[in-house]
Amino acid sequence: MIRFARLVVPLLLSAFSVVPFTQAQADQGWPRHIPNRDGELVINHQPERIVSTSVTLTGSLLAIGAPVVASGAAMPGHKITDQQGFFRQWGKTATEKGVKRLYTGEPNLEAIAAENPDLIIVSATGNDSALPIYERLSAMAPTLVVNYDDKSWQQVERVLAQATGHEAQAEKSIQTYAQREKEVKAKLVLPPQPVSALVFNPHSRLVNLWTTESAQGKLLESLGFTLAQLPAVSIKASQRMKRKDIVPLSGENLVTGLTGNTVMMFATGEEGKAALLAEPLLAATPAVKNKQVYALGDESFRLDYYSASNLLTRLEQLFAKQ
Structure with a gap:
């Protein structure tokens, strides 16, 4: 089980600044100290069972190869979602990886606990935010709050990569996209x-x-x-x-x-x-x-x-x- 602690960080806002992760950082191993909502989250071991309460963040977890086992979902069968309520752009990948749909809309604490998570991911804003039950989730497992309303998707990937030990996979996806972006921009x-x-x-x-x-x-x-x-x-x-x-x-x-x-x-x-x-x-x-x-x-x-x-x-x- 991953243990965690919250520490007081005086400059909390600045602690959320995101910088690219180097290979040296990736090799630092564990424990890792991750800036979090109320200070710092200390993760002693690499997570193996991640639960995402945010359907918005699940796609980024999948893109970096993080072991997300279950996720909250949006309304199924909408124009932007598949029959599970996962976003269409990554729904097939989630199915192939065996990601379980936990609930639609309001977070279900019992369903989350049943997955025995060793890391829980929460979005800070948006309709898929489980922030109101953050304290209860934190009592269940280490819980990381990620704010995506002031970040590029690349910055979000790097935050999640640092917490999960998947920096190399994140950088691969980011560089693959960057090359494609360069080609498209020229046209x-x-x-x-x-x-x-x-x-x-x-x-x-x-x-x-x-x-x-x-x-x-x-x-x-x-x-x-x-x-x-x-x-x-x-x-x-x-x-x-x-x-x-x-x-x-x-x-x-x-x-x-x-x-x-x-x-x-x-x-x-x-x-x-x-x-x-x-x-x-x-x-x-x-x-x-x-x-x-x-x-x-x-x-x-x-x-x-x-x-x-x-x-x-x-x-x-x-x-x-x-």
């Missing part, structure tokens, strides 16, 4: 800049804009895209939510908030694009008026190695030189 002819990158819910007329701190924003910027300036009133709304990756827009803020000359729609296909183009509140925005709206696919909602790779393919299809 792109970008649409009119700047862009508003977003997720649109036509039923509630709600838009969530991705910020420069989001994984989605970081990916676009790495390819040469420029994110449109966000309105101050919307930024304040985001700060009240304590989220760094999204800025919510609704009502009249839809008009003032979508300032990009192009709209990049995440987590949707052509049907979502059609709904946004048909929304009367958005008719006067620059991108809608000029029909500069692009759907990036259902699998682009949460980014990990799998979805980011798929997104490169989609961007190449849309904007590569002919």
